[in-house]
Amino acid sequence: MKINDLDNIAILGMGLLGGSLGMAIEKTMHQVTRTGYSRSLSSAEKAKKSGGLDIVCETVPEAVKDAQLVVLCSPLGTFEGLMEAMADHLKPGCIVTDVGSTKVLPRDLAKKILPKHVEFLGSHPMAGSEQQGVDFAMADLFEGANCILTPEKKNKVETLKFLHDFWSTLGMMVCEMTPAVHDKTVAAISHLPQVIAASLMNISKEKQMEICGKGFLDTTRIASGPEGMWRDILMSNAGNVADNIDRMINELSSVRDILRKNDDKKIYNKLGKARAKRSELLKQKLRTRELLS
């Protein structure tokens, strides 16, 4: 299938991502009929009202039966049930993808549950917010952000090309890696920061936080993310996340030892290295226009 042939998409799950996806499709591919299912019917109705969906379905089979593309936009913990509910109702040649934050689990579930006449290829649009729910959906949520596709050998080249075009049309910068490499990567740059932000909140005393500045608030911003979604993400990538926590503990231990030894040169070098690395990172983000969105 080519991107221009797409005229029917099913979006399962109507939170921040599902709602934003519907709105973004309307903006960039307005010929596409958007059918939606959500465990919470009122979220789907809200999405329809605000222009995020064309048709609201009360069951999964109904939502997917005419779809050329199905996108799972609900928390990872719901994927198994959704795949089981859709398996017998997908059209031959249908492409199934998801927006889950880990990619080994959805790949394994798809292999186990989905029929041979459909093709699964996972996506990870790295867009979002610490806010949750369809009320915060935005048509431009995906613009300028990265999207990781996680093809494997068995995936067809044209399916990869189709999904590449799909996310690019929504304004995303698309790259590819295997599900295993993806999960190792996001453990380091997304799941570890989440654990760090939550841990810093959890050890901080209310009385002391009363006088905290913007630095503390920024460092802990993502700790305001929904615990159900993040539990699913962390549990589905537990080994990689635990390994990265160990790396962080080692680094913090080394800084603590330097402080206890009053070694101002080593502290200066650590801080200087961090500042230089972040400066390079910001330059790279500006070059790739990510920060212009």
Add this chain to the structure above:
Amino acid sequence: MKINDLDNIAILGMGLLGGSLGMAIEKTMHQVTRTGYSRSLSSAEKAKKSGGLDIVCETVPEAVKDAQLVVLCSPLGTFEGLMEAMADHLKPGCIVTDVGSTKVLPRDLAKKILPKHVEFLGSHPMAGSEQQGVDFAMADLFEGANCILTPEKKNKVETLKFLHDFWSTLGMMVCEMTPAVHDKTVAAISHLPQVIAASLMNISKEKQMEICGKGFLDTTRIASGPEGMWRDILMSNAGNVADNIDRMINELSSVRDILRKNDDKKIYNKLGKARAKRSELLKQKLRTRELLS
């Protein structure tokens, strides 16, 4: 001295804070003559040009000789030299304060170096940015932020009142604690986050960061702060910061163990507690209007 009697202030150090202080005084107390000294003469000249200073002095004695209030706005590591340079040139009754991020060190230096006929009382305006230098100075940098005064028994009530009025006039919310309590508090809510942000940057791989999202960038924002300033801050509060790093390591170890045991309930509880605490914190910040600035 009452705040309305203030007509001559010396600002020593002309970076982000010194420059912003000059501009803020012009805006709120325009009768005050602002004399400035900076190790970098060009920074002081820049500040004068952009309305942050009235008079630029090339030496410390010249800058402080007529001042009723002296504010040290340079990095903590320069305080000893500045106090030695000013000690013999301060007017009797002059009030000396500083904007340093730790308060035990300035108190100790003042006790050792400054003459008996002046009074030292440390301030910590909790405003700033990861940007450095007078080029980033802003007249409204202090508005809506917290300022901690660190009086001790020997301080006069009227001096405390004077500094309270001074920072309040600049739009700050002023509170008080001893230098020792201050340093313990900021170790937890400011210096620990700084170490965490720098450590997360230092263990992150360039290739992996290429696809990082806004969460990573926010969590590490303060790692872009100047290493010289932060070295001085961390070294002057090393014991307290090391203790807080140990608390963070304990919490991270506990999360790692939970992940290794696949205990999804405990992870959910940790994440939920963090989200709830941050939600309360944001509510408190909105109540005290800090986030409206």
